[in-house]
Amino acid sequence: MALSEAQPDGADPGRPERRGLELSGAEIVIQALADEGVEFVFGYPGGAVLHIYDALFRQESVKHILVRHEQGASHAADGYARATGKCGVCLVTSGPGATNAVTGIATAYMDSIPMVILTGQVPIPVIGSDAFQEVDTVGITRPCVKHNFLVKDVRDLAMTIRKAFYIATSGRPGPVVVDIPKDVTDPNIKIPYEYPRDIKMRSYNPVLKGHPGQIRKAVDLILQAKRPVFYTGGGVVLGEASSQLTELVRATGFPVTSTLMGLGAYPMTDPQFIGMLGMHGTYEANMAMHETDVLIAIGARFDDRVTGKIEHFCPHAKIIHVDVDPSSISKTVKVHVPIVGQVANVLADMLKLYRELAPAPRSDAPAVADWWAKIAEWQGVDCLRYDRNSAAIKPQFAVETLYKVTDGDLYLTSDVGQHQMFAAQFYPFDKPRRWINSGGLGTMGFGLPAAMGVQLAFPDAQVACISGEASILMCIQELATCLQYGLPIKVILLNNGYMGMVRQWQELFYESRYSNSYVDALPDFVKLAESFGHVGMRVDQPGDLEAAMTEAFAMKNRLVFMDVIVDPTENVYPMIASGKGHHEMHLAPSLSDRELA
């Protein structure tokens, strides 16, 4: 039990009645985390949080994971949150501690990940005096948090932390920063502590249920649809609506595509799934978007990487949009039937009404069958085809091998670039929360620390981080954290010697002027892994890959760093260039003689 020395004799730990319990601000921080059921705090100590670290030292219910850089703390908390659905927590000091965490906070904000970030601050009397390690953390983080607080009185501390967790995890989730000046955590000032259970905020009431009239309109549209598509996003994952989505999609028999963030919410090996859409989406998914007459958007936000040029987006469609955040609706694309509400609730209501209203047999069945025939034609293009006889390891082949070796049962985190897109295209996830990557912000360096959060949450699960030799170096120091906590992550490095996605754009749009995209002077990754106490492996022959990967995953208790040397010139296709529509995809050169539309 936390802070047992402060516990009245005979009190049952874990019971809410802690009358007479007096705690310091530092102890309140830790006890509040314990009362929130927090398992792990990812952090790094420093001057402004020393009182809190001292309180942390004297208890056992909250485990602290010492990272090697505060960016790692925020990404690890983020990865934990994405994999579990629970709130990620980090604790960093003032000044550089806070600014280092900002990249991770912004990453979580863009992808709506629930996180509480506790930052130390200089003592209240010196705030504003440019004190040592002082920054305006509330000011710096304001544009990249759902909300933030500066706690100016120890008596507000417990309530503020409760509010932070409530805000972070409800409605459209997001990161919440709680900035705590050092004097607020003074160990010598003790006040009565009781953690507030119920919380009500007059200014914050997320919508739960969708409007029945709007749901009716949506179902009416669905019943008239001839060329329908479900377009689903990260909101389905965040809103725990995977089973509701799957039921509705199966009941309708419609095709379903997903954004990068939504992959796995609908089983990707299911025949109704037509692949990811958007910039590197499949030919069939993007063509279906272009031709659809009823688009059913669920928990997706019409991001520019998904829509392409807005003027060309779904030109024939009536659009239904379900989202918990009203400001996501009609932000970039005007929709016809907006429904604000928790995705799981709305989908359940839609399914119920659909079952009531759908005639059997469905009057539109022939039209939808024609639509599927059209989609099958597009699927015939085989847009993800690549050279399977290559002498070099193709990155696509590496991902397919990963799928085979892990039997599809994997938590896969990713960094940002070509490897991320290849993973999204070639590793079909059948469950939500298995594919963990930075979609909105596109943060290189995310993958490895995120994998730490995942592996801590699921110590017995297979966890891998797919990365590139450029991305991995951005948070490589976390290999030390992995050793300290015995995290047997498998790092699958697709090493092509370039910042692959930058190189691809330079090849396609800058006449192959490879300005600073070549990563000269790379380390020997095998030795690097070994120097951190892990296992390093290098593979450069396609024929060796499966055996090597099998060997790596067989090492259940070791982090294995696989340096996979891949074809340096491979590009990600299909591709929609910026400013183009879904029907204007580039296909791989070997396919382009069959380019359609």
Next chain:
Amino acid sequence: MRHIIAVLLENEAGALSRVAGLFSARGYNIESLTVAPTDDPTLSRMTLVTTGNDDVVEQIKKQLNKLIDTVKLLDLSEGPHIEREMMMIKVRAERQDREELKRLTEIFRAKIIDVTDTSYVIELTGASKKLDAFIDAVPEGLIVEVVRSGPTGISRGDKGLAV
């Protein structure tokens, strides 16, 4: 189109900067912004004047509502409302101009609230357009200083914007 939006905010430190930051981060126009606590000291009321097409203004309202500190919001321009702005204007008032300035003050139902041998400070309250008209009416070269509060507004009728 010009919109005048009233917002009830939690009277918390930083609430104003959240609104200001929202407008700059998302590139929305902001013509004026006034804010002060209400009869309930835990609440501030903000009046905000912005311009944009319907889609942009719709987004502005959604984004304002999304701020955790926002309790309630009303687009006053959507219904009958009253708008008032206060201005204090310091003018050079030499002998030959004094009568003319006094007459203008009367016509606009303004008040002279400070007098020296060579200057007046005139106070005027009204819709922003009336204030503009007064400035235009002051003979050229006499204006020393203009200070305007920015408009505040309230809806007509018996319904109020309250918690």
